[in-house]
Amino acid sequence: xxxxxxxxxxxxxxxxxxxxxxxxxxxxxxxxxxxxxxxxxxxxxxxxxxxxxxxxxxxxxxxxxxxxxxxxxxxxxxxxxxxxxxxxxxxxxxxxxxxxxxxxxxxxxxxxxxxxxxxxxxxxxxxxxxxxxxxxxxxxxxxxxxxxxxxxxxxxxxxxxxxxxxxxxxxxxxxxxxxxxxxxxxxxxxxx
Amino acid sequence: xxxxxxxxxxxxxxxxxxxxxxxxxxxxxxxxxxxxxxxxxxxxxxxxxxxxxxxxxxxxxxxxxxxxxxxxxxxxxxxxxxxxxxxxxxxxxxxxxxxxxxxxxxxxxxxxxxxxxxxxxxxxxxxxxxxxxxxxxxxxxxxxxxxxxxxxxxxxxxxxxxxxxxxxxxxxxxxxxxxxxxxxxxxxxxx
Ligand SMILES: [Zn+2]
Numbered sequence: 001x002x003x004x005x006x007x008x009x010x011x012x013x014x015x016x017x018x019x020x021x022x023x024x025x026x027x028x029x030x031x032x033x034x035x036x037x038x039x040x041x042x043x044x045x046x047x048x049x050x051x052x053x054x055x056x057x058x059x060x061x062x063x064x065x066x067x068x069x070x071x072x073x074x075x076x077x078x079x080x081x082x083x084x085x086x087x088x089x090x091x092x093x094x095x096x097x098x099x100x101x102x103x104x105x106x107x108x109x110x111x112x113x114x115x116x117x118x119x120x121x122x123x124x125x126x127x128x129x130x131x132x133x134x135x136x137x138x139x140x141x142x143x144x145x146x147x148x149x150x151x152x153x154x155x156x157x158x159x160x161x162x163x164x165x166x167x168x169x170x171x172x173x174x175x176x177x178x179x180x181x182x183x184x185x186x187x188x189x190x191x192x
Numbered sequence: 193x194x195x196x197x198x199x200x201x202x203x204x205x206x207x208x209x210x211x212x213x214x215x216x217x218x219x220x221x222x223x224x225x226x227x228x229x230x231x232x233x234x235x236x237x238x239x240x241x242x243x244x245x246x247x248x249x250x251x252x253x254x255x256x257x258x259x260x261x262x263x264x265x266x267x268x269x270x271x272x273x274x275x276x277x278x279x280x281x282x283x284x285x286x287x288x289x290x291x292x293x294x295x296x297x298x299x300x301x302x303x304x305x306x307x308x309x310x311x312x313x314x315x316x317x318x319x320x321x322x323x324x325x326x327x328x329x330x331x332x333x334x335x336x337x338x339x340x341x342x343x344x345x346x347x348x349x350x351x352x353x354x355x356x357x358x359x360x361x362x363x364x365x366x367x368x369x370x371x372x373x374x375x376x377x378x379x380x381x382x383x
Contacts, residue, residue, distance in 0.1 A: 033249040040248040054258045061262055127241045151242035176203040
């Protein structure tokens with residue numbers, strides 16, 4: 001076991017704020033996979049997801065003094081990654097909006113990471129991964145955030161509420177509406 | 193409990209958030225109502241499919257690339273405003289921006305010549321695609337590292353505080369222009 005593994009996230013960032021770079025590395029190792037998964041579901045590109053998460057950690061490196069103990073570290077880092085991901089998506093949207101394909105993101109852009117592809121699991125599920133990913137990308141941003149954090153990252157209502165900055169009741173209503181909307185989009189996709 | 197009240201509780205029911213008396217009522221309704229049972233099954237299937245999505249993880253080179261980004265950051269701290277590097281990395285952006293400025297100035301001059309009333313111009317310009325793509329060209333994460341100056345740390349921290357500690361992920365419903373600026377600022381603040 002690494003020596004740093006025994007510390008909580010909050011202890012680690014406190015150590016890093018005092019200059020301990022091993023603590024930084026431990027935080028990176030704890031969060032890189034979760035954040036890459038989170039951002040990947042958001043932007044539908046693995047390469048872009050990695051880039052955004054690296055930028056998130058760069059921000060942690062350069063601005064760790066901005067972290068205050070009132071928030072959980074996970075909330076803080078998710079918020080930064082989410083903001084960067086959203087900025088990236090909006091940039092893409094603006095570039096796309098005047099292009100010939102005015103239908104949103106082109107389906108060809110959707111990447112399914114081959115090392116995670118599991119035909120057996122795929123056939124058991126009513127939906128294909130690619131369909132789900134396309135449907136998620138078509139959700140309005142607030143619903144998308146709520147659904148990814150709840151149903152993919154499996155965070156609690158409370159934590160989502162802190163990351164997103166709205167009351168838990170609002171989170172719940174977004175999850176509710178987001179799931180209904182997702183169902184609707186998936187039905188549309190199936191009927192095509 | 194009727195179907196309408198049940199449909200309002202569907203998420204709570206699926207996410208195990210219902211307190212006991214209400215949970216019982218919901219279960220009683222479900223036993224009696226095939227329509228709502230079907231709704232529950234469908235939604236549960238969707239939630240399961242979301243849970244079962246494969247977890248994408250960081251690639252093997254993730255940490256190495258991150259360390260590179262960090263050392264770039266350090267280099268730029270030591271050699272602030274290394275214009276030559278900055279220019280060579282961004283030369284395409286710069287020339288595109290320069291060309292755009294030329295064109296826009298030209299347009300403005302022509303416009304002024306033909307039509308002295310300029311009130312409508314700014315809004316038209318804001319929605320021009322070419323303008324927004326120019327704005328985003330500098331903010332692409334991969335091209336950013338070399339543009340990080342050593343100073344501006346204060347503004348960087350302010351922006352981060354605004355967007356991360358206080359403002360959170362939410363947009364207070366919708367993409368207000370102010371909010372939009374904050375998002376951009378968060379990414380831009382390293383410049
Ligand atoms: Zn019913």
